[in-house]
Amino acid sequence: MKFKYSFITIFSLILLIFSLLAATVIGSVDLTFGQVFETLFICNENQNSGIQNSCSVDPVYQKIIWEIRLPRILMAFLTGAGLSITGAILQSVTRNPLADPYLFGISSGAALGAVLAISVFSSGIISVTFGALSGGIFSVILMLTLAGRAVLQVERLLLSGVAVSFMLGAFTSLIIYYSDPDTASTLLFWMMGSFSNSQWQDLLLPAISITIGFILFLIYRSWIGAIQAGDEGAFTLGIPVNQLRLMMLIICSVITAILVAQVGGIGFVGLMIPHISRYIVGSTLHKVLFMCVTIGGSFMLWVDVVAHSLIPDQVLPVGIVTAAIGSLFFFLILKSRGRAL
Amino acid sequence: MKKIVILFIGLILLPFCHLSQGKDDGENKIAQRIIALAPHSVELLYAIGAGDRIVATTEYADYPKAALKIPRVGNANGIQIERVIELKPDLVIVWQGGNKSADIQKLKSLGVNLLSTQPFKISDISKELRQLGKLTGLEQQANKVIEEVEKRYKEITNKYKSRSKVKTFYQLWHDPLTSIGPDSWLESLLNDCNAENIFKDAFSSYPVVSIESVLVKNPQAIIIPHHSGDNDLQATEKTRIWKKWSEISAVKNGHVSVINGDLLHRFTPRVLDGLQTLCEDIDKVRRK
Numbered sequence: 001m002k003f004k005y006s007f008i009t010i011f012s013l014i015l016l017i018f019s020l021l022a023a024t025v026i027g028s029v030d031l032t033f034g035q036v037f038e039t040l041f042i043c044n045e046n047q048n049s050g051i052q053n054s055c056s057v058d059p060v061y062q063k064i065i066w067e068i069r070l071p072r073i074l075m076a077f078l079t080g081a082g083l084s085i086t087g088a089i090l091q092s093v094t095r096n097p098l099a100d101p102y103l104f105g106i107s108s109g110a111a112l113g114a115v116l117a118i119s120v121f122s123s124g125i126i127s128v129t130f131g132a133l134s135g136g137i138f139s140v141i142l143m144l145t146l147a148g149r150a151v152l153q154v155e156r157l158l159l160s161g162v163a164v165s166f167m168l169g170a171f172t173s174l175i176i177y178y179s180d181p182d183t184a185s186t187l188l189f190w191m192m193g194s195f196s197n198s199q200w201q202d203l204l205l206p207a208i209s210i211t212i213g214f215i216l217f218l219i220y221r222s223w224i225g226a227i228q229a230g231d232e233g234a235f236t237l238g239i240p241v242n243q244l245r246l247m248m249l250i251i252c253s254v255i256t257a258i259l260v261a262q263v264g265g266i267g268f269v270g271l272m273i274p275h276i277s278r279y280i281v282g283s284t285l286h287k288v289l290f291m292c293v294t295i296g297g298s299f300m301l302w303v304d305v306v307a308h309s310l311i312p313d314q315v316l317p318v319g320i321v322t323a324a325i326g327s328l329f330f331f332l333i334l335k336s337r338g339r340a341l
Numbered sequence: 342m343k344k345i346v347i348l349f350i351g352l353i354l355l356p357f358c359h360l361s362q363g364k365d366d367g368e369n370k371i372a373q374r375i376i377a378l379a380p381h382s383v384e385l386l387y388a389i390g391a392g393d394r395i396v397a398t399t400e401y402a403d404y405p406k407a408a409l410k411i412p413r414v415g416n417a418n419g420i421q422i423e424r425v426i427e428l429k430p431d432l433v434i435v436w437q438g439g440n441k442s443a444d445i446q447k448l449k450s451l452g453v454n455l456l457s458t459q460p461f462k463i464s465d466i467s468k469e470l471r472q473l474g475k476l477t478g479l480e481q482q483a484n485k486v487i488e489e490v491e492k493r494y495k496e497i498t499n500k501y502k503s504r505s506k507v508k509t510f511y512q513l514w515h516d517p518l519t520s521i522g523p524d525s526w527l528e529s530l531l532n533d534c535n536a537e538n539i540f541k542d543a544f545s546s547y548p549v550v551s552i553e554s555v556l557v558k559n560p561q562a563i564i565i566p567h568h569s570g571d572n573d574l575q576a577t578e579k580t581r582i583w584k585k586w587s588e589i590s591a592v593k594n595g596h597v598s599v600i601n602g603d604l605l606h607r608f609t610p611r612v613l614d615g616l617q618t619l620c621e622d623i624d625k626v627r628r629k
Contacts, residue, residue: 028554060556060588067585068553180570181417182514189517189549196517196551311544313554315517 008281012294016077019298023073026305028313029064039065073301075198075206075262076318080269080300082210082259084292086252087270088277089217092228092285093245094154100271101256103158104249105165107267109139110260111191112172118187119179128190129202129261136257139164140250152242157249192317193264195304202262209255214289216251220244221285228283266319268326269296276333299326371478372432372454376425378415379436381608382458383408385470388486388610391477396428399440404611420444426451432476434458460608462529463494463616469608490610494533497616501535507626509536510560510591515579517549530605530612534620536562552582556589561626563591564619566602594629598622 024036039062043055055062083101090099102108113135117128147160176184217224223244226234234241256270277291300318303325307316375394377383380402386392387405395408400416402408414424419441425433425448435445437459449455456476458469467487474483509531513519521527522543531538539558540548565579580597587593600622604615 028551028557063588064553064556068551177418182568182570185514185519186516194517308551311548312542313540313550314544314548315551316549 005281005287009290012291012298016294016298019301020073020077023076023301023305024065024069026309027064027069028308029061031061031065035061036065071198071200071203072195072304074203075195076300076304077297078203078206078210079195079259079263079266080273080296080298080303081293082206082213082255082296083266083270084273084277084296085210085214085217085289086255088274088285088288088292089224089248090252090270091274092224093248094158095228095230096154096158097275098271099158100267101252102165102265102267102270104143104161104253105139105168106136106253106256107260107265108165108168108172109142110136110257111187111265112168112175113138113261114190114264115172115175115179115187118190119175119183132261133257135168136253136260139168140253140257142168154245189317190264191319193266193319193322194315194317195263196315198262205258206255206262209258213251213255214293217248217289218286220248221289224248225285228285264319266300266322268323269300272326272330273299275330279333279337370431372476374428374430375432375434375477376414376428376430377402377434378420378440379434379458380404381460382434382436382469382473383411384607384609384611385466385473386477389470389474389477389479389482391473391479394477396430397425404607404609415440415444420448422447422451425453430454432456458608461524461526463490463533463612466490466608466610466612486610490613493613494616497613497620498533501533501620501624504535504624504627507534507536507562507623508539508558508560509562509564509623510539510555510558512563512565512579513547515565515575515582518552518555518582520548520550522546522548526608527605530616530619531623533616534623536620536623552586556586559588559590561590561594561596562623563589563597564622565597565599566605567599568602568606591626594626596622596626598625 021033021036024040025031025033035057038055039057043057043062086101087099090101090103091097094103110132113131113133114128115131116135117131143160143164146164147157176187179187223234223239226237226239227241227245231241260266273292273296274288277288277295280295281287281291300322303318303321306325307318307321310316310321372391373394374396375386375391376397377386377395378399380399383392383395383398383402384404386395387408392405392407395411397414398408398411399420400413402411402413414421414428422444431454433448433453434456435448435458437445437457445455445457456472458465460466460469467490470483470487470490471480474480511521511527511531513521513527520540520543521531521538522540522545525546528538528541539555539560540550543550563583567576567579571579580599583589583592583597591597600618601615604611605619607615
C-alpha cells in the first residue's frame with residue numbers, strides 16, 4: 001500500500017509538471033518545448049545587462065511566454081488547487097459529499113460585488129476584483145449572522161448557505177436585467193470564469209492564501225479527520241468541534257473569495273476533484289489534499305488549454321469547459337467505480 | 342350555462358375578428374401611426390419626413406433630438422406588447438436581431454402590420470428607405486435621401502477601392518476582448534475602406550479573442566470604437582491594454598485609433614460620417 005501511494009505521488013507530480021509545460025507550449029503561437037525551456041531557464045530577461053547568453057528565441061515569443069502565458073497558467077493552477085483543497089476540507093467538516101467551495105453563497109456574493117462594481121459604481125472607483133472580494137466576504141458574514149446559533153448544526157449551516165446564495169443571486173439578476181447590453185455581456189463572461197486577464201501581481205494574494213490555508217489544513221488534519229468520523233467521537237477526544245469547524249469554514253471562504261474575485265465563478269472543480277482524489281488515495285486527509293493540489297491544478301491547466309484552443313482564435317469561458325469536461329470525467333469515474341465494487 | 346359558454350367562445354374569437362379587420366384596411370393604406378422598435382428606423386423615418394407619425398419607440402432612439410420625446414414601449418429586454426396594441430399602430434417596424442424574437446412572433450400572431458428590418462450592409466439602408474417611403478407615401482423624399490446616401494457611399498468606396506489592403510483589428514469590446522467576424526455589419530464597413538479584418542475567418546460574427554491571437558495576426562491598424570455610454574475607466578482600459586505590445590505593427594507605428602462608435606453602429610445615413618473617419622484613420626497606415 002505504501003509503495004502504491006509513493007508511486008501515485010510521483011506520477012501525479014510528473015503529470016502536474018508535464019501539464020504546466022504543455023500549457024505553456026500550446027497556444028495561438030506554436031512554440032516548441034525547447035523554446036519554452038530556453039525562455040524559462042536560459043534566456044536572460046534583462047537583455048541590457050550585456051551578459052552573453054545563448055538565447056535564440058524571438059523576443060516576442062519570450063514576451064508572450066512571460067507576460068501572457070505564465071501568469072495565466074499559474075493562475076489556472078492556483079485556482080484548480082485552491083478550489084479543490086477547500087472543497088475537500090468543506091466536504092470533511094460538514095460530512096456532506098455535495099459540499100463545495102461555493103456552498104455558502106460566496107460565488108453569488110462575489111458576482112453581486114462584481115456587478116455592483118461594474119454597473120452601479122460605474123465611474124470605476126472600485127475595481128471588479130475588489131468588489132467581488134468584498135461581495136464574497138459579505139456573503140459569508142451575512143450567512144453567519146442570519147444563521148446565528150444554527151451555525152453549530154451542520155444541516156442548518158448548509159441550508160443557511162443555500163438561502164444566502166439564492167438571496168444574493170436574485171439581486172445580481174435584477175441588476176443585470178437593468179444594465180445595458182455591454183455591461184451585461186462583461187458580467188456574464190466574468191461569471192463564467194476566465195484566466196485571460198491575469199497579471200503577475202494578481203497571483204500574489206491567491207498564492208499566499210492558498211499556502212497558508214494548506215499549511216493550516218495539514219496542521220489540523222487529525223482533528224478534521226475526527227470530525228469527519230462524527231461530532232460525538234470528536235467531542236470525546238476533547239476537540240473543540242464547533243470552533244474548529246467555524247475556523248475551517250472561514251479559512252475556506254477567504255481562499256474561495258480571493259480566487260473568485262480574480263477569475264470569476266468556476267464551478268464543479270471544488271466538488272469533483274476531492275472525490276476523485278479520495279477515489280485514488282483513500283480518505284487519509286493529507287494524501288487527499290496533496291492529490292487535490294496536483295490533480296486539481298493539472299485539470300484546470302488542461303481546461304484552460306481547451307478553452308483557448310478548441311475554436312481557432314477564440315476563447316471560451318473556462319466555467320463552461322470545466323463543467324462540460326468535468327461532468328463527463330466524473331461519470332466515467334462513477335462508472336468504473338461501480339464496476340470495481 | 343349556455344350563455345356563459347357562448348360568451349366564452351366569443352371572447353376567444355375576439356382577437357381573430359380584430360385580426361381580420363386589421364388586415365383588410367392595412368394593405369394599401371398609408372401608414373399614419375407608426376411604432377418603430379429600432380433606433381435606426383426612427384432616424385430613417387425622420388430623414389424622409391415621417392418622424393411626426395411615430396407614436397412609440399424603444400430606448401436608445403436618441404437621434405434626431407425630437408426622437409427623445411417619443412413615448413417608449415420597450416428596451417433590449419423586451420417590448421411591452423400590450424402598450425403596442427393599445428396605441429393602435431397601422432405599422433410596426435421590428436428589428437430582427439435587435440428585438441427579442443419571441444416579441445416579434447407575438448406581434449405577428451396578433452396580426453399587427455409588421456415591417457422587419459435587418460441591415461447587414463450599407464445598401465440595406467437604401468432598401469429600408471425605399472420600403473418606408475412606399476409605406477408612408479413619401480417616396481419622393483425617400484428617393485432623394487437614397488440618392489444622397491448612394492452618391493456619398495460611392496465616393497468613399499471609390500476613393501479606397503484601388504489602394505492597398507490594410508490588416509485591421511476592430512476591438513468591439515475590451516473585456517472580454519471581442520472582435521468582429523464574417524457576415525457582420527462592421528466587417529462590411531471595413532471592407533468598404535479596403536481594410537482586411539484579421540478575424541475574417543472567425544467561427545462567429547462577434548468572436549471573443551485573446552491578446553495572443555491578435556499578436557500573431559499582427560494588425561497594421563487597431564480600431565477602437567468609443568460609445569457615449571462608456572465611463573472613464575472603460576474609456577482608458579480600452580486603449581491601455583495595447584500599450585505594452587509594441588511588437589504589434591499598429592502599436593509601434595501609432596495606428597491605434599479611437600473613433601466614434603455611436604456613428605458606426607447605426608444603420609442610417611449618419612454611418613457615412615463614421616465610415617469616412619474610419620477609412621481616413623485606416624488610410625493613415627498607407628500614407629506612412
